[in-house]
Amino acid sequence: GAGVSQSPRYKVAKRGQDVALRCDPISGHVSLFWYQQALGQGPEFLTYFQNEAQLDKSGLPSDRFFAERPEGSVSTLKIQRTQQEDSAVYLCASSLPGGYINQPQHFGDGTRLSIL
């Protein structure tokens, strides 16, 4: 079946512009995570959704970062007034409900964002 799909794969923006990154999770996966991966680093948690509810946004680095998942499926990560330090790969992951165990997260190929 189809995996997690992210678009665009590459995005170049000028400093100060707003950008929107899209994530299509695996069908039936109610949990959705966003991570930020800087060059040469491991991914770092940004935010987590269970269906349409944003249960954890503790990793968002500033109020310029905003994520939504209005219908509990597709999610959009928006970055306003982009800065050069926002340049990174943004990864989306989805998983089944955990219940009593932590279900494995399935990752998309990411969006590589470059801020000029």
Place this chain on the structure above:
Amino acid sequence: AQSVTQLDSQVPVFEEAPVELRCNYSSSVSVYLFWYVQYPNQGLQLLLKYLSGSTLVKGINGFEAEFNKSQTSFHLRKPSVHISDTAEYFCAVSDPVKKSNFGNEKLTFGTGTRLTIIP
């Protein structure tokens, strides 16, 4: 806060030789442990996970890892590597599930180890 340390940023290994990628974690509570692989320009793929039970965990592509609670380690091993194993490998840890998060917890990753296979 939890943290993961991958001491080796790069590991070169000859083809068909064994390899061990080291991972240590710090946590005061029980954790779940994972190894992911990332090929160039791709997302992360789960290699294996430790949730409970046997401390020796077998994963895909011939990899295995051993959970050592006393040493807070979860090292990844493969007895004989192939060219196709060239990739970045990430160790990750998550908290045990909380009801408030509906059983899904965020992952905390190490900085990764780049495995290069020498023909």
